[in-house]
Amino acid sequence: MDVLTQNFSLYRDGFLGTVELTFYASLLALSLGLLMAAFRVAPVRALRAVGATWVNILRNTPLTLLFFAVLLGLPRFGLVLPFRLFAVLALGCYTSAFICEVVRSGINTVPKGQGEAARSLGMTFPQTLANVVLPQAFRTVIPPIGSTLIALAKNSAIAGAFSVTELLGTYRTLNEQGFSIIWTFVWIAAGYLIITLSLSALFGVMEKRWGIAR
Amino acid sequence: MSGSTVLYDLPGPGTRRRHGLYAAVSTAALAGVLGWLLFLLLDSGQFTAVKWTPFQYRGIQELLLRGLGNTLKAFALAAVLSLALGVVLAAGRLSAHRPVRWLATLLVEFFRAMPVLVMIFFIFVALRVQALPALVAGLTFYNGSVLAEVFRTGVNSVDRGQREAAYGLGMRKTQVMGYVLVPQAARAMLPTIVSQLVVALKDTSLGYLITYEEFLHAGKLIASNLDYDLPFIPVVMVISPIYIGMCMLLSWFAHRLARRQRHSPRTEAAGGPPAEPGTLLPGAQ
Secondary structure (H helix, E strand, O other): OHHHHHOHHHHHHHHHHHHHHHHHHHHHHHHHHHHHHHHHHOOOHHHHHHHHHHHHHHHOOOHHHHHHHHHHHHHHHOOOOOHHHHHHHHHHHHHHHHHHHHHHHHHHHOOHHHHHHHHHOOOOHHHHHHHHHHHHHHHHHHHHHHHHHHHHHHHOHHHHHOOOOOOOOHHHHHHHOOOOHHHHHHHHHHHHHHHHHHHHHHHHHHHHHHOOOO | OOOOOOOOOOOOHHHHHHHHHHHHHHHHHHHHHHHHHHHHHHHOOOOOHHHHHHHHOHHHHHHHHHHHHHHHHHHHHHHHHHHHHHHHHHHHHOOOOHHHHHHHHHHHHHHHHOOHHHHHHHHHHHOOOOHHHHHHHHHHHHHHHHHHHHHHHHHHHOOHHHHHHHHHOOOOHHHHHHHHHHHHHHHHHHHHHHHHHHHHHHHHHHHHHHOOOOHHHHHHHHHHHOOOOOOHHHHHHHHHHHHHHHHHHHHHHHHHHHHHHHOOHHHHHHOOOOOOOOOOOOOOO
16 A cells, blocks of 8 residues: 555656556547548548558557567667657557548448438538548447547557556566565556546547437 | 449549549659658668678577467467456356356456556566466456457347247256357357457567567567677568568458358358457457
8 A cells, every 4th residue: 555655756657657648649549540541431542552551550560569669660760759759659550550440430330321412512522521421420439439549548558668657667666666566566557447447438428428329 | 442432422534533643642652651761771771781691590590480489379378268268257247146247247347457468567577477377367368358258249149039949948058058059159259259369469479578588579689689780670670570460361361251251141040240350459349
């Protein structure tokens, strides 16, 4: 118990580190995922190929390998950024592939008539996508996006193991100081539970407000 | 692609020309990005002979092979054990005894909510278990509980009539499960199970973080311990295609199973929608 009270600032930093990492990586994953989903449903074959390649490669890459390549590899090109930024890049790109697939399956649930109606009003492809199809698709994909982002929060632990300030990383310092290792982990686990449970509560609320059963 | 999408009609000649233009522009942009990457690789001297000669040495090749072997060993153990744990937990969740059901539910929910890596570290650091058992145990707890949910939903999705008919024939619950429900559920859930195994295969690379001597670890050794001008990028270029290739092969297999089942009369008889392969994303079931 006193592991938490005596090292509260350390835990707080780790906890906030995980929250921050999750937040920025989510932003990147959502925007990149949306872009890739738009590519995958575009009428231009080259763009579809780009989207498909992106998704298939990233979905089949172990996240540890991606972290290994990005965190340790990019600096060898002379690309030196803060570790946290590399971590956000790796996590965001990895998760964007899953977001892309979720959004794409959401687009497929929109009835064809909606798109036909939009076109008959003279809307262009970007207009149809942005004003008619995506708003409806989003409402059906709230739950799977929620579970994808929860997975992202859990995956951020890998960043901690690669020496980014993060919740799991706190164990290293506490271990060296000789605190009860079991309790150390109990509080780390509690921290992750807080994050994942609040995310799922947040998405539960969003689903209740905007979700639709078709 | 036919015009069977919600987003656009079959393009006419003018639109086709415009699409051609878009295609040309995006291909050029892509080629630019790839060219820039190639330039970076060449500019930082990644293709010089000195960076690639280490791969000719027998010792290095054996190190990589041993790493790959260890990765596959961890995967095989984790796959078999998580299937077993999944069956046990699913049986627990479907049990008629309330305490058993509660215990199984608690375990499944807890293991699914924890990051795999935290469990692996806990077992490795706090319980002082060796690296391989720690990795396999962590993967088993996590994937086992996900598979338990797959099995449970699979059994529940078998058409009610099958169960009722079996009970009507006078079978006991174990018989209904073993002879009627599980065989049909297993067939329908096979693609999802295989794609969960892809997650397990990908996650064996977490062993790198607890210094289990798997494939990535072998790469790290070559890249950092040997003084051949640190061939880090070449190591990544050798390791990544093998890792990604293995996972893609397994995913492709899951897809093929799913496609074959969509047309199979046997799964249609079982009722319920045929299983899509899962998301390959840890924790996103």
